[in-house]
Amino acid sequence: MLRFENDYLEGCLPGLLDRLVKTNMEQTAGYRLDEYCDSATEKIRQACKSNDLDVHYFVGGTQANLTVISSIMRPHEGVISPVLGHVNIHECGAIEGIGHKVITVSNGDEVLDNEAKLYPTSLDKYLSNFFGHWDWHRAQPGAVYISHPTERGVLYTRQELIEIKTICDRFNLPLFVDGARLSYALASEENDISLEDLSRYSDVFYIGGTKCGAMFGEAVCFTNDKYNKGFACLSKSKGAIMAKGRLLGVQFEYLFTDDVYTKSSIEACKYALEIKEAFLNKNIKFLSNSYTNQQFPILTKEQQKVFDDRGISYTTESYEEDNSNGLRFCTSWASKREDIDYLLETIASL
DSSP: OEEOSOSOSSOOOHHHHHHHHHTTTOOOOSTTOSHHHHHHHHHHHHHHTOTTOEEEEESOHHHHHHHHHHHHSOTTEEEEEETTOHHHHSSTTHHHHTTOOEEEEOOOTTSTTTTTSOOHHHHHHHHHHHHHTOOTTSOEEEEEEEESSOTTSOOOOHHHHHHHHHHHHHTTOOEEEEOTTHHHHHHOTTOOOOHHHHHHSOSEEEEEOTTTTSSSOEEEEEOOTTSOTTHHHHHHHTTOSOTTTHHHHHHHHHHTSTTHHHHTTHHHHHHHHHHHHHHHHTTOOBSSOOOSSEEOBEEEHHHHHHHHHTTEEOEEEEEEETTEEEEEEEOOTTOOHHHHHHHHHHHHTO
16 A cells, blocks of 8 residues: 555654654653753754744644644634634634634635635735624634645745735734645745745744654744743643653754755655646646645546555545545655655556
8 A cells, every 4th residue: 555645654754763762861851941942942043044933842733723823812812714724624623622713714716726725815805894894793803824835735925925914914913824834835946935934924833843754743933922921831731741842852953953854855845746747647637736745636536446446545635526536645755756656657547
């Protein structure tokens, strides 16, 4: 079985595993108060060109999203999200479970990949209408959530990020950027958003590790001190501070040494574009125009069976029309050339 359903099938980068083994018997302070977390934080600040960045380490993405969103909003507020935002469709109601509504904003049918991305014009229209016809009976917008890349692998442009941040500032709302797959965005030749841009044009963002070569872990980075008051205490109360915090520090220190974080994802993006081209050569359409490690072809059920028969796994997306399904094929830092070639050979046989 060749598995392409996600980008966290394997454990971690071999060099990172070596680093964990090498430091295994060291004694350090707990709860992220160790020298490895300190070193990782300094390296992240250098990469983001921001000496004031406030960095916190978490085990997983849902935990990070839940803790951040609960900290930056008041109880009566909801978080604005694209329709396909991770907090809306993949986290089993975690945000609603702590009392915050997820307010989805659609871009309309005329936009490619219209529900995974939040376009500035759509956000501006929604907020202008909401506050122009204010109603205190409704959940109030308290923050804006986007992910880079999106759930469909699409990249925001730097200009779009700036415009979204400008709109958020105009309505006095924090912008939170989910970077669960950030390394694949940074590694894409089509990307023009840097870590420095995220530090400048968001109020809080996180650097994904779990899907980007780490064993586990995400690094939450506050760029605006308005929103991080008591965040360490809140993290503790949410059960989000790991006693053996140095396991997170060791990993992010490794990832941010010699730009391993981005470099380890370059091949994954190249492989994904080969997969994209192979489907395009068969005149197969896509759910989105992705330049990162996720590709979403729309296949007939007969075409889908070809992959099943050849032992290739994938995930099925929430799309079904005219005997066709939207599928997701993921590459990762661990993808092997021979496996990609087998997949390309299968696509060519359709």
